[in-house]
Structure formats: C-alpha cells, structure tokens
Amino acid sequence: MGKIVVIGSCNTDMVVTAPKIPVPGETILGNEFSIIAGGKGANQAVAAARAGGMVTFVAKVGDDNFGIDAIKGYKADKIDTSYVFKDPDTPSGIAIIIVEEGTGQNSIVVAGGANKKLNIDDIKAVEKIISEADVVLIQLEIPLDVVEFSLKLAKQYGVKTILNTAPAQPLSDELLRLVDIITPNETEARILTGLDPVSDEEVKRAAAKLLEKVNEAVIITLGSRGVYFVSKSGENGFVPTTNVVAVDTTAAGDVFNGYLAAAMADGKSYLDAISISNKAATISVTRKGAQPSIPIMNELS
Numbered sequence: 001m002g003k004i005v006v007i008g009s010c011n012t013d014m015v016v017t018a019p020k021i022p023v024p025g026e027t028i029l030g031n032e033f034s035i036i037a038g039g040k041g042a043n044q045a046v047a048a049a050r051a052g053g054m055v056t057f058v059a060k061v062g063d064d065n066f067g068i069d070a071i072k073g074y075k076a077d078k079i080d081t082s083y084v085f086k087d088p089d090t091p092s093g094i095a096i097i098i099v100e101e102g103t104g105q106n107s108i109v110v111a112g113g114a115n116k117k118l119n120i121d122d123i124k125a126v127e128k129i130i131s132e133a134d135v136v137l138i139q140l141e142i143p144l145d146v147v148e149f150s151l152k153l154a155k156q157y158g159v160k161t162i163l164n165t166a167p168a169q170p171l172s173d174e175l176l177r178l179v180d181i182i183t184p185n186e187t188e189a190r191i192l193t194g195l196d197p198v199s200d201e202e203v204k205r206a207a208a209k210l211l212e213k214v215n216e217a218v219i220i221t222l223g224s225r226g227v228y229f230v231s232k233s234g235e236n237g238f239v240p241t242t243n244v245v246a247v248d249t250t251a252a253g254d255v256f257n258g259y260l261a262a263a264m265a266d267g268k269s270y271l272d273a274i275s276i277s278n279k280a281a282t283i284s285v286t287r288k289g290a291q292p293s294i295p296i297m298n299e300l301s
C-alpha cells in the first residue's frame with residue numbers, strides 16, 4: 001500500500017442541475033439542488049484512498065459545519081486528517097456548481113475561504129510525513145507559494161511529485177522544474193504551452209513542450225477522448241476511455257489524479273496506472289456529485 005500525501009482544497013459543493021449553463025446576464029430555472037462534499041484536493045485524496053492508498057490530506061477548513069462534516073467524510077474513507085488545519089476566522093471553502101442535464105457538463109465557481117489561508121508554516125508541520133511519502137499530489141486551489149514550497153520539500157526528500165494543474169493558470173519554469181508528473185487537461189495544456197491541443201498532432205506537440213519543463217512525464221487528460229502521455233523514459237501513446245452516458249462530469253479529473261497517485265505510489269507503469277485511472281474516472285461520470293461519485297477499487301473489475 002503506497003503512502004500518498006495530498007495537499008489541496010476542501011470545498012462544499014452547492015450543486016444545481018439545469019437544462020443548460022446560463023450565459024452572462026441570463027437567469028434560468030434549474031431543477032435539483034444538492035449539497036455535496038467536494039474540492040479538488042479533497043476529491044483527489046478520497047479517490048487515492050478508495051484506490052487503496054494510505055492517504056494523508058493536508059488542507060485548511062473554517063471552524064464551521066462545512067469543515068466539520070468534510071473531515072468526518074475523510075475519516076470514513078480512512079484518510080489521516082491530522083493535518084487538516086482549522087482557521088477560526090475564515091469560512092470553509094465552497095463551490096457553486098451548475099450541472100447541465102443531458103450532457104453532465106458543468107460550470108464551477110469556487111469561493112476559496114480557508115483554502116486561501118493554507119500557508120508555508122502549515123506545510124513545514126507536515127515535513128516528516130512528506131519525507132516518508134511515496135507520492136505527493138497537489139493541485140492549484142491553494143496559494144501558489146504553498147504549492148511551490150510543498151513541491152520543493154517533496155523533491156528535497158526525493159519524493160515523487162504529481163501536479164494537477166487545475167484550475168488553469170500560467171506557471172513559472174522554476175515551479176515546473178519541481179514537478180515529476182504533470183497532469184493538465186486540454187484547457188490547462190493550452191494555457192501552459194500556448195498550443196491548442198485539438199488534433200492528435202497538437203496534443204503530442206503540447207505534451208513534448210511540457211516534457212522539456214518537468215522531470216518525468218506529461219499526462220494530458222482529453223475528456224471522452226481519453227488520455228495522451230509521454231515520459232522521459234520513452235513511453236508514450238493515447239490511452240482511450242470507454243464511452244458512457246455522462247450524468248455529471250464533476251470531479252472526473254480528480255478521480256483520475258487520485259487513482260493515478262495511488263497507482264504510481266504502488267510502482268505501477270504509466271500505462272497500467274493511466275488505464276486504471278481512466279476506468280475510475282469513467283465510472284465517476286455516470287454518477288452524481290464529486291465525492292459520492294468516486295468508485296472503490298473493487299468496482300473497477
């Protein structure tokens with residue numbers, strides 16, 4: 001069982017289903033409303049735990065019911081929550097999500113709250129746990145200086161780092177040098193490379209450009225088109241995904257990344273790790289919500 005440290009966000013998702021995603025200035029009538037455990041960091045931590053990994057989640061919540069309930073959920077998934085810090089003066093993070101009925105596509109706005117208060121001192125408090133991990137997995141819903149410091153600390157101890165570049169933002173070459181495996185989606189790959197990864201050739205070009213900046217591998221998730229990966233050890237290829245009817249695509253990328261971290265921590269090859277992660281992400285889009293949609297490993301076979 002690999003040891004994984006996930007450093008990232010914890011949100012409570014306020015989800016409304018609607019016949020379409022409204023355009024700016026438009027009011028539309030939606031249907032179901034649900035409050036669901038989410039946050040890219042938390043979703044990835046839960047996915048890694050349901051994949052069979054030993055997970056420590058490093059995050060910050062407010063001293064409120066959203067934070068308390070979120071921690072209860074992680075504990076139920078046997079995640080070590082000793083380093084989910086509390087900020088008494090800031091509310092827990094929330095996300096407003098609209099899910100389009102019929103396609104399962106979504107639109108998300110995050111109010112980061114306590115996620116924005118996670119700081120370098122918090123990460124220093126987890127140094128020992130990071131030093132003993134097989135994989136550190138991070139995303140971008142926490143302050144960038146914390147992302148950079150965490151990556152630096154992990155690299156100092158020779159721990160494999162995976163950066164999921166969501167939500168999309170430009171990143172410096174200095175930060176990317178601390179990353180072993182980078183996992184952008186198409187939009188993030190576009191922002192990071194300036195290339196438009198629509199055709200297979202452009203996807204390959206974007207991956208090659210990013211591979212020059214990171215240490216080991218680039219894995220671009222392409223939604224229903226599957227995944228393209230390329231590694232410095234010479235492996236590469238498109239890994240297709242099974243076509244399913246998507247009910248809600250929220251957290252599909254998180255499920256992919258959590259499963260990927262668990263598989264890499266277990267020493268699996270890129271191809272095996274990506275195939276497993278693809279399967280898990282595919283199952284998740286057939287279910288509603290973020291954390292409730294994440295399968296356990298047994299459901300993949």
Ligand code: RIB
Pocket residue numbers: 009011012013037038039040041043094095108110141250251252253254290
């Ligand atoms: O990736 C999906 C997640 O993004 C949601 O759970 C929401 O909280 C935002 O962080």
